[in-house]
Amino acid sequence: MERIEVEQRTILIGLAGSHGYGLNRPDSDFDYRGVFIAPKRYYLGFDRIEQKDTGWDEPGIFSFLNGNKDTVIYELRKILLLLAGANPNVLELLWLNNYPFVSAVGQHLINHKQLFLSKKVKHTYTGYAFAQIKKMETHRKWLLKPPQKKPIPSDFAIEDEAPLSKDELNAFLEYLYNLIRGRIEFLEEAEQLYKLLTADIDFKGVLKQYTLPDETLEYTQNLTNSRKDFIRLLQKSQNYQIALREWKAYLSWQENRNPARAEMERKSGFDLKHGMHCIRLLRSGVEILRQGEVIVDRRIAGDVEDLRAILKGEYSYEQVMKMAEDLVAEMEVVYEQSTLPHKPDLEEINKLCMELVEMQGWH
Template sequence: MDRNPVEARAILLTKVGSHSYGINTDASDLDYKGIFIAPKEYYLGFKVIEQKDRGWDEDSDRFPILNGVKDLVYYEIRKYLKLAKDANPNILELLFESPEFYEYVDPIGQKLIDHRELFLSKKIKYSYSGYAYAQIRKIKSHRKWLLNPPTKKPVAEDYELTNKSAFDKSEEKAFITFLWMLIKDRIEYVEEQQELYDLISDRIDFKGVINNNQLPHEFYPYIQNLTQASDRYMDILRRTQEYRKDLYYWKSYQSWLKNRNPKRAELEAKCGFDSKHAAHCIRLVRMGNEILTTGKINVDRRGIDAEELLNIRLGNVSYDAVLAEAEKLFTQLDESYEKSVLPYKVDLDRINQLCMELVEEFN
């Protein structure tokens, strides 16, 4: 679908990001996100669309305010609801913005907002902490690059591998999937481990975690025994994962160098770390605590902690102080989770019913 047909079927459009958090600077871009309901043929026929995040060269007939805006995404309603039910922080905020930031809300969009509590559950702890930890990983990676940048691109020979002896990505992923199935099967039928089984099969994307991270060396003996892999296989797997991890690190560094915002690079050089990521990390964990304890999402941080977050973003808070605050907030998040009266999971039947109602009423 082109831009104008998508926007003609929009049910909600809102400003998001730093401006809606109240921590924007003069260098902050305008970010917008919207939700739309596709025509019937996308639900009853073969056509598929999940989101539209490009093709903004043409002007908007419906929303001239968006002309020239590049940071813009429209989510098809089913895609939006799937992300919202998983407590995606960047998605949930669309339903909890301050009224002044909504550019457009259709009656169907208002009905969705009126049911926003359907998407709040204890899964908030894992989604918000996960996004916050991602910010910390970026902070630490960027700080390493600033203080001790890599000087050489890794090659397979450095790990005593050749292109033929190293596992390709599909082989590595197949082994990880096999490992995941074995672990899951071992837990599933042990009554005492039901909570652990629920944790790795529902509340956390455990398969994704082990698929996207290097297997810890101390786990190799157990993994080998579980999978009955040979010593040679495990040795090649270890070296392949080390090579792929270091190569990814090198490519990420090169991409970072190429795409850095000049003003942001100047700020990083000044304070020694990425202060924008630091501000968002603290914001995310604080919001996670607030949601678990109050059942409310305070997207707009003005009057709450916007000044403090902006101070962090401007590089006026030290690296050690940011990490110490984050550690304290993560500890509080565990306590908030235990005290929270939110349900452990969302009611998928009610969300599915809401989805059908929204689509039927709009079409």
Template sequence: MQRLEVEQRTILIGLAGSHGYGLSRPGSDLDYRGVFIAGKPYYLGFDKVEQKEGGWDTESGIFEFLNGQKDTVIYELKKFIQLLAGANPNIIELLWLKQYPVKTEVGKYLIQNRRMFLSKRVKHTYSGYAFAQIKKIESHRKWLLNPPQEKPTPEKFGLTGERPLSKEELNAFLEYLYALVRGKIEYLAEAQELHQLLTGDIDYKGLLKQHNLTDEVLEYTQNLTNSRGDFIKLLQKSQHYQNALREWNAYQSWQTNRNPTRAGMEKQSGFDLKHAMHCIRLLRSGLEILRSGEVFVDRQEVGDADEFMAILNGELTYEQVTALADNLVAELDRAYSDSLLPHHPDLPAINQLCIELVEMQGW
């Protein structure tokens, strides 16, 4: 959809990111997030739209404050509500911001019903997003302390005289392997819980693609897939090579695109301070939601903004940050048991809210 059409049907735009958290500094980017309700062709026809995240510098619109703001994303209502129901931290906070440059009557009604989306799921999503920050910290720390020295070659992974499988070929085989494993347990009554874990709760397909097949499982994989032994060995070597190549490319991109000031702080402290701050913020926010049933976005209002700025300024060591994260994870576990929030959101009620919002907006 064109920018003008989206903005004409926008019900809410908030200032998120560092400004929303009360942690902005001079030069901090403006991160606008919003919600719009698509028109009749998208609800009754074949057209589909989930979000608008480009065109702010090339298309004309009605909200001048968005001109040139490339970090802006405006979600279509149905996509937005699906993410809310899934307790997506970046989406939940949009309904609890202080600043809304755009807030229509429909947007106000959505905000009035924001508690409908809070459930104990936040424990898993907020800690999951926090662990994603930890993973980035560890990757960058490894690069800071022991940077890769040279681009990997197939020969170094035993691929002499044979072409390594491409990423697409690897993924196609691993998709097939995942489908076989899933099929083995799909119709076993005693394995229903395992099947749910495999297909819903954990992205095992992603794990299969990310981690190399170990020597211990090669024979089983060969038998399960009726593959030749030489192919399975080629598969494993190719996995090692492609993962090393992906690591090298990620390192090169990180080196090229780093903010010079942030890079200097990382080098001095030995870890990525921004990711560390977001890790602690996410864990603390999840804990607050479980305990209070409220979302506190602005850390100035909470009163702990100075603590987060201390992390950003490199005043805490890597060991202090990880110890703080460990303590918060333990607190999250306790708060989860005591929380009065429901285990899951009321999906029929959320569905009815979506209908009401669309009807309020009209075609």
């Protein structure tokens, strides 16, 4: 869809990112997030659209979006799914302080924001925080012990045959995922299984991101009716592809780092921005479980100066990691005490979706 078509059917636009958190500096980018409702053919025909995240140099209605590359406007059904899944980056959109544009339909969505709060936030907010920690640890490793050369197959004992390609690996792991999923879906519900299945873990992503452990190889061989030598080659190829991916990421990191951020990272020994976002996410998750609301603006939450201190390098890597560890422990406690539902009411969310579409109309 063209930019102007999306904007004509936009129901709200919020200023998110550092401005939403109250952590912006004079040179901070403007991150806009919004919602639009697609025309009739996208609901009743074959056309599909999930979001508009490019083309902001096209003619449009909202001049503040002109040329802004940090803009995403989600189609209603896509964002409702993300909201129901307690996606941290999307959930905050309904709790912002600054909306450059809100229609009556958009306000109706904001008025129903409590529908999307559930105990799922424990899993999603800690998951996003751990992703920040993973980036911190990776960058720290590159700072302290940078890789010396591009990996080659022989580094992983792949001598007489070619390693499996990324596409070949993904095809096999997709097949493995479907076999495993077929077994999980028919298990009877138990408490531990319930927690596992409601955690919104991307099991397919886990399979494709990490090497199969030794203890799973025999099971995988039997489950997939594969040869033992193929399963071993699969494991070696995974190690090789992961190392190759990390090498490419290292080169990209070196080439594209913001110079000021790189200097702060060099002095402190870790990426300060990832550290700050890790703590912000964990504190927000605790607040939601405890208070039943999302406090986006950290000036209101009362920890904006503390988060700025992390960004300035006033906390060591060890101190930030200890903060994260304490917050994860606190999250476990407040999760048990929280009065939020275990999961959102999807039937009510479905009704809200229909209400919003009907309010917008097809004109």
